[in-house]
Amino acid sequence: EPEVTQTPSHQVTQMGQEVILRCVPISNHLYFYWYRQILGQKVEFLVSFYNNEISEKSEIFDDQFSVERPDGSNFTLKIRSTKLEDSAMYFCASRGGQEETQYFGPGTRLLVL
Amino acid sequence: QKEVEQNSGPLSVPEGAIASLNCTYSDRGSQSFFWYRQYSGKSPELIMFIYSNGDKEDGRFTAQLNKASQYVSLLIRDSQPSDSATYLCAVNGEDDYKLSFGAGTTVTVRA
Numbered sequence: 415e416p417e418v419t420q421t422p423s424h425q426v427t428q429m430g431q432e433v434i435l436r437c438v439p440i441s442n443h444l445y446f447y448w449y450r451q452i453l454g455q456k457v458e459f460l461v462s463f464y465n466n467e468i469s470e471k472s473e474i475f476d477d478q479f480s481v482e483r484p485d486g487s488n489f490t491l492k493i494r495s496t497k498l499e500d501s502a503m504y505f506c507a508s509r510g511g512q513e514e515t516q517y518f519g520p521g522t523r524l525l526v527l
Numbered sequence: 528q529k530e531v532e533q534n535s536g537p538l539s540v541p542e543g544a545i546a547s548l549n550c551t552y553s554d555r556g557s558q559s560f561f562w563y564r565q566y567s568g569k570s571p572e573l574i575m576f577i578y579s580n581g582d583k584e585d586g587r588f589t590a591q592l593n594k595a596s597q598y599v600s601l602l603i604r605d606s607q608p609s610d611s612a613t614y615l616c617a618v619n620g621e622d623d624y625k626l627s628f629g630a631g632t633t634v635t636v637r638a
Contacts, residue, residue, distance in 0.1 A: 445624060457571065457615065457628040470625055505570050507626075514559045514619065516626060518570040 416440040418519035420506050426525045427496055435491045435522045437506030446489045447507040447516060448481065450474070457505070463489065496526045529554040533616050533629035541637050546603040548632050550616030553597070560592055560599045563615040565631065571615055574601070606636045 419438045427433050439446050448460040461471040463481055471479075480492045489508075493500055503523050507516040530553035540546045552560075559578050563571035577583045577590040577599065589602040599618075603610055613631040 447625065449626075456630045457617075457626075459625040459627070462625055472625075503570075509624065514624060515561070515573055515576055516624075517573065518563075521570045 418506055418508055418517055420504075420519040420522050422522060423520065424523045424525075426527065429498055429526055430495050433493050433496055433524065435493075435504050435506075435524070437489045437491070437519055438487050439489055439506065439508030440510075440517060441487070442510060443508035443517075444511045445469075445509045445516075446481075446483070447509075448491045449505045449507060449518075450502040451505065451521075452499075452502045460491070460504075493524075496524075498526050500524060501526045529557065529618060529620065529627035531616055531618055531627050531629040533614075533632050535630055535632060537633040537635055539635045539637060540606050542606060542608060544606050546606050546610070546634050546636070548601040548603075548614050548616075548634070550599045550601075550629055551597055552599070552616075552618045552627075554618070554620060554627075555594075555597065556620050557597075557618040559619050560590070561617040561619075561626065562588075562590060562601045563617060563628075565613045565615055567613075571617075574614075603634070606634075608636045608638050610634060611636045 421436045446463040451457045462469045503521045506519040509516045561576045562574045577592045587604045591600045613633045615631045616629040617626040
C-alpha cells in the first residue's frame with residue numbers, strides 16, 4: 415500500500431542552525447501539507463502546497479519557514495534559523511485530487527538545543 | 528480559526544465494551560470530518576471519515592455526524608487492548624483542505 419515517507423526520523427540541532435525535513439508523498443497525490451505537534455499538544459497546520467506553490471499557511475509559518483518541491487517526488491520543509499520552540503514532531507501529509515482524506519507520514523522528531 | 532473540542536479523557540473502558548468519543552466544532556461551514564488514531568510517538572492514522580449527517584459504520588467503528596448541532600462522534604464497539612490510543616477529531620472546510628485538529632481523547636482499554 416502506498417505511503418508517505420519522511421526523513422530523518424529524528425534530528426537534533428543547535429539553536430540558530432538550519433534544518434531541512436524531507437518528505438516523499440504518495441506518488442499520484444497532488445496536495446501536500448506540513449503539520450507539527452509540540453509534545454503534549456494538538457496537531458497544528460503549518461502550510462499547504464499545490465501546483466508548485468503555497469496555497470495556504472498558518473501564523474506559525476513565518477519567514478523562517480519555507481517549503482519546496484525540488485523534483486517530482488520530494489517535498490521539503492526548511493527552517494532557516496531554528497529556535498527552541500521549534501522542537502516538535504513534524505508531519506508531512508498528502509492527498510489525491512479527488513479525495514479529501516490526508517495521509518500522514520511517520521513524522522520527524524526535531525529537537526532544538 | 529476553526530475550533531475543535533474533544534473531551535481529553537482519559538477514557539477507560541473494559542475489553543469488549545463500547546467506547547464513545549465526542550467532538551464539537553465551531554465552524555458551521557466545515558464539510559468533512561475525520562477520526563484519526565494516534566499511538567504515542569507515532570503519526571495520526573486515519574480510522575474513518577464522514578461527510579453527511581447520520582451514521583457511518585466501518586467494522587467495529589461507527590461515526591455519527593450532526594451538522595445542526597456541530598457534533599461528531601466515534602463509537603468503538605467490542606473494544607480491544609490494541610484500541611488503546613489517542614483519538615483525534617479533525618475537520619476541514621469547503622474552500623480549504625487544511626485540517627483543524629482537536630486535542631484528542633486518550634482511550635485505555637482494560638484487559
